[in-house]
Amino acid sequence: MADVAAAAGVSPTTVSHALSGKRAVSEATRARILQVVDDLGYRPNAVAQSLRSQKTKTVGFLVVDISNPYYPAVARAVHDGLAAAGYVSLIGITYGEADAEETVLRDMVARKVDGLIMQPMSLSASRIRQIVGPNMPVVLISDDQGQLFADQVETDDARGIAEAVRYLHEKGIDDVGFVSGPDGRTPGATRLTAFRAAADALGVRVLDDWIEHAPFTRDGGFAAGSRLLASGSRPRAIVCANDVLAVGVIDAARLAGLRVPDDVAIVGFDDIETADLISPRLTTVVNPAAMVGLTCAEALLRRFDAGPDEAYRRQSLSTHLVARESA
Amino acid sequence: MADVAAAAGVSPTTVSHALSGKRAVSEATRARILQVVDDLGYRPNAVAQSLRSQKTKTVGFLVVDISNPYYPAVARAVHDGLAAAGYVSLIGITYGEADAEETVLRDMVARKVDGLIMQPMSLSASRIRQIVGPNMPVVLISDDQGQLFADQVETDDARGIAEAVRYLHEKGIDDVGFVSGPDGRTPGATRLTAFRAAADALGVRVLDDWIEHAPFTRDGGFAAGSRLLASGSRPRAIVCANDVLAVGVIDAARLAGLRVPDDVAIVGFDDIETADLISPRLTTVVNPAAMVGLTCAEALLRRFDAGPDEAYRRQSLSTHLVARESA
DNA sequence: TTGAAAGCGCTAACAG
DNA sequence: CTGTTAGCGCTTTCAA
Numbered sequence: 001m002a003d004v005a006a007a008a009g010v011s012p013t014t015v016s017h018a019l020s021g022k023r024a025v026s027e028a029t030r031a032r033i034l035q036v037v038d039d040l041g042y043r044p045n046a047v048a049q050s051l052r053s054q055k056t057k058t059v060g061f062l063v064v065d066i067s068n069p070y071y072p073a074v075a076r077a078v079h080d081g082l083a084a085a086g087y088v089s090l091i092g093i094t095y096g097e098a099d100a101e102e103t104v105l106r107d108m109v110a111r112k113v114d115g116l117i118m119q120p121m122s123l124s125a126s127r128i129r130q131i132v133g134p135n136m137p138v139v140l141i142s143d144d145q146g147q148l149f150a151d152q153v154e155t156d157d158a159r160g161i162a163e164a165v166r167y168l169h170e171k172g173i174d175d176v177g178f179v180s181g182p183d184g185r186t187p188g189a190t191r192l193t194a195f196r197a198a199a200d201a202l203g204v205r206v207l208d209d210w211i212e213h214a215p216f217t218r219d220g221g222f223a224a225g226s227r228l229l230a231s232g233s234r235p236r237a238i239v240c241a242n243d244v245l246a247v248g249v250i251d252a253a254r255l256a257g258l259r260v261p262d263d264v265a266i267v268g269f270d271d272i273e274t275a276d277l278i279s280p281r282l283t284t285v286v287n288p289a290a291m292v293g294l295t296c297a298e299a300l301l302r303r304f305d306a307g308p309d310e311a312y313r314r315q316s317l318s319t320h321l322v323a324r325e326s327a
Numbered sequence: 328m329a330d331v332a333a334a335a336g337v338s339p340t341t342v343s344h345a346l347s348g349k350r351a352v353s354e355a356t357r358a359r360i361l362q363v364v365d366d367l368g369y370r371p372n373a374v375a376q377s378l379r380s381q382k383t384k385t386v387g388f389l390v391v392d393i394s395n396p397y398y399p400a401v402a403r404a405v406h407d408g409l410a411a412a413g414y415v416s417l418i419g420i421t422y423g424e425a426d427a428e429e430t431v432l433r434d435m436v437a438r439k440v441d442g443l444i445m446q447p448m449s450l451s452a453s454r455i456r457q458i459v460g461p462n463m464p465v466v467l468i469s470d471d472q473g474q475l476f477a478d479q480v481e482t483d484d485a486r487g488i489a490e491a492v493r494y495l496h497e498k499g500i501d502d503v504g505f506v507s508g509p510d511g512r513t514p515g516a517t518r519l520t521a522f523r524a525a526a527d528a529l530g531v532r533v534l535d536d537w538i539e540h541a542p543f544t545r546d547g548g549f550a551a552g553s554r555l556l557a558s559g560s561r562p563r564a565i566v567c568a569n570d571v572l573a574v575g576v577i578d579a580a581r582l583a584g585l586r587v588p589d590d591v592a593i594v595g596f597d598d599i600e601t602a603d604l605i606s607p608r609l610t611t612v613v614n615p616a617a618m619v620g621l622t623c624a625e626a627l628l629r630r631f632d633a634g635p636d637e638a639y640r641r642q643s644l645s646t647h648l649v650a651r652e653s654a
Numbered sequence: 655t656t657g658a659a660a661g662c663g664c665t666a667a668c669a670g
Numbered sequence: 671c672t673g674t675t676a677g678c679g680c681t682t683t684c685a686a
Contacts, residue, residue: 001663011673016665026671046438047377048663051678056374058417058438066399066406069600076393079420088434090385091418093406107415111373111385218600247604273396273545277574279606328679338657343681353655375679378662 001042008036019044050112059300060108061089062118064096068216068244069272070289074141077293078117085301087114096185096216098122105131115300117141121185125149137303139296143190148312151299153292157187157269158194160285160319161239164267165198167283167321168237173265174203177210177235179224179245188213188241191269195239210235214245221248229256229264236265237327243268243275243284250278250326265327280325288317328369335363346371377439386627387435388416389445391423395543395571396599397616401468404620405444412628414441423512423543425449432458442627444468448512452476464630466623470517475639478626480619484514484596485521487612487646488566491594492525494610494648495564500592501530504537504562506551506572515540515568518596522566537562541572548575556583556591563592564654570595570602570611577605577653592654607652615644 005012010029017023018033025033036042050056059082063071079089090113092104101123108116115137120128125140129149132138138150143157168176178195181188192211199206209231214220221240228238229252240246246268253264260266260280268275268284275282295315303310332339337356344350345360352360363369377383386409390398406416417440419431428450435443442464447455452467456476459465465477470484495503505522508515519538526533536558541547548571555565556579567573573595580591587593587607595602595611602609622642630637 012663013665013674014672017672020665022665024671029671043433043437045378045663046434047374047383048678049665050374051372051378051662051680052664052666054678066403069396069399072393072396072399075418076420079393079418083420088438089418091402091406091416093403093410106370107373110370111415274601274604277601277605279604339680340657340682341655344656347681349681351655356655372679375662376681378664379679379681381662 001044004033004036004040004042007040008033054112056112056114057087058111058113059087059089060092060105060111060113060116060118062092062094062101062104062108062116064094064119064121065216066093068242069274070242070270070287073272073289074293074296077290078297079293081294081297082300094121096121096182102131109133109136115139115304117296117300119186125152135308137300137308139299139303141292141296142186144186148314151303151312152314153295153299154314154316155287155292156316156318157191157285157287158197160269160287160321161191161194162198162201163321164239164283164285164327165195165202165204167323168239168265168267168327169202169204171265171327173236175205175207175210175233175235175237177206177212177228177238179212179214179221179228179238179240179249181213181216181241181245183213188216191241207231207233207235209233210238214248216242216244218244218248218251221245222251223248225249225252226256229253229258234264237261237267238264239267239269241269243270243272243282246282246284246326247274247278250280250282261325261327267321267327271322276324283324283327284322285319286322287319291317328371331360331363331367331369334367335360381439383439383441384414385438385440386414386416387419387432387438387440387443387445389419389421389428389431389435389443391421391446391448392543393420395569396601397569397597397614400599400616401620401623404617405624406620408621408624409627421448423448423509429458436460436463442466442631444623444627446513452479462635464627464635466626466630468619468623469513471513475641478630478639479641480622480626481641481643482614482619483643483645484518484612484614485524487596487614487648488518488521489525489528490648491566491610491612491654492522492529492531494650495566495592495594495654496529496531498592498654500563502532502534502537502560502562502564504533504539504555504565506539506541506548506555506565506567506576508540508543508568508572510540515543518568534558534560534562536560537565541575543569543571545571545575545578548572549578550575552576552579553583556580556585561591564588564594565591566594566596568596570597570599570609573609573611573653574601574605577607577609588652588654594648594654598649603651610651610654611649612646613649614646618644
């Protein structure tokens with residue numbers, strides 16, 4: 001920058017302002033500076049800009065598992081929403097582990113990201129706030145109903161789950177099992193709770209043996225489905241905490257010689273693109289991934305404007321059942 | 328850091344070295360410093376570290392379209408390979424557009440990423456080298472056979488395509504069409520060329536009307552497939568430049584009342600997870616996404632060690648056909 | 655084993 | 671409309 005200033009016969013300050021537009025610069029000098037910038041191939045150093053201005057134009061985006069098709073859909077919307085405002089995403093993958101979540105979070109803070117978007121799997125919101133400090137803009141994808149420690153975007157999973165249980169009930173199916181995610185962790189736990197409540201309300205029978213926990217993978221679903229379907233009195237339907245699990249459960253049903261949906265009806269959650277492509281086409285609860293991502297990006301951008309003192313907001317997006325072939 | 332130094336009764340230099348381990352520090356002072364760091368909750372500022380050390384421990388990863396399931400698989404392997412070495416990925420989505428590729432690339436350079444991984448869609452390797460400068464470590468996912476301007480990881484797409492054509496030929500199918508990506512762009516163009524060569528070699532007939540170009544989306548595949556199948560003398564099989572296109576082509580065949588594979592056989596490329604889930608299960612060429620990602624990460628790490636002067640390397644990963652139901 | 659001094663490249667505050 | 675000065679928070683010589 002000093003070279004540019006010298007060649008243009010002005011001070012570095014003026015070069016800075018000519019480039020940033022933060023201060024008026026006469027048309028003549030600006031043109032001269034731009035010319036020199038071009039001749040010399042000068043490119044501002046964003047690291048130095050960040051150090052001085054205390055802004056990195058970078059957002060940390062922590063994703064649980066990018067292999068799960070739900071996340072790329074969210075990530076795309078987050079990226080696009082942020083890119084439009086000139087922000088770039090630093091990506092971290094946590095696989096839902098507490099250690100990884102904390103380590104990645106600390107690294108992002110050290111890197112001075114301007115804000116964070118994450119779906120907490122193992123860490124509580126208050127712990128996250130503690131790690132990142134009081135002033136870091138954070139948007140949590142979470143349905144935690146307690147005190148807010150950050151802006152929060154949630155999906156009304158209970159509603160979609162209730163719709164699914166009612167749908168089965170109205171088909172005369174009153175013995176239903178549930179394959180959840182890792183025990184005690186969001187979002188599986190929330191969906192399981194919602195499932196139990198909905199079943200109770202309708203008098204749908206749920207034996208303890210019909211509740212399984214598994215990692216959110218196809219293999220996890222296969223293992224859980226196999227256990228569940230092997231139990232003496234198997235249920236007539238299985239609701240799954242996500243579509244990837246449901247695919248595994250369908251594998252298990254097929255291997256057990258059971259027809260879907262005639263012998264066991266299967267319902268998923270998320271409505272990933274694959275849901276409409278597999279056979280039987282998956283009946284599932286639509287989780288509006290792109291909306292979630294976009295809403296997060298907008299919430300973060302709003303927080304940048306509002307500053308840290310404005311009260312945290314909670315936004316809820318609704319889910320709904322889409323009936324296809326598997327149930 | 329100054330505060331820590333003062334509280335520990337040492338110079339900032341010593342604090343820096345106690346934390347980085349780049350210089351020996353007596354056990355006693357190190358312990359004292361670590362204690363103070365803990366008490367004060369001091370966290371090093373990575374931006375300042377980067378400015379001074381000229382290293383950001385950040386890698387730019389440009390992805391064409393994260394909605395296409397092939398990319399998350401690559402991204403995951405890239406991320407994991409890099410994370411193990413302490414690098415974080417800055418992600419950019421280009422949608423294959425030249426402007427976006429150039430803009431994002433420039434931004435990454437301005438942000439002083441230590442290296443770049445990208446699959447060029449619109450920009451040539453030499454243009455990329457020109458944009459990022461002579462010393463930036465870059466790994467290109469590309470099968471460009473010309474002069475190398477960066478380390479390159481390629482998949483031997485021609486081999487998989489040839490296998491596919493031979494497979495069809497051996498089934499007695501000698502009228503074959505091809506649905507490629509955007510005209511003239513990698514990787515569609517490469518795969519089309521390989522297809523033509525393989526067809527020629529075996530005497531498989533390929534009418535001009537049987538070659539279609541479309542964006543790499545399901546909708547693109549649907550449109551291209553519809554046009555192709557509407558032509559007077561339609562082919563007995565269609566090879567697609569990727570699986571997402573193939574899914575769209577299957578949609579088109581279904582809508583046209585054609586059975587797959589009996590009326591039209593369909594072959595994809597990539598072997599995304601969905602390929603094995605859809606009905607009919609997709610016969611496709613396996614593109615080793617995780618291997619590609621891991622190989623890129625390793626190539627970049629090696630380049631970091633080797634420096635800019637060592638000759639660029641080209642690594643090739645092989646592809647192969649997996650026969651399922653659609654052909 | 656430690657410290658002093660310099661400076662990475664930029665922008666903000668102040669001054670004119 | 672423009673310049674001077676200071677300093678963001680670190681690490682790297684150089685010196686002891």
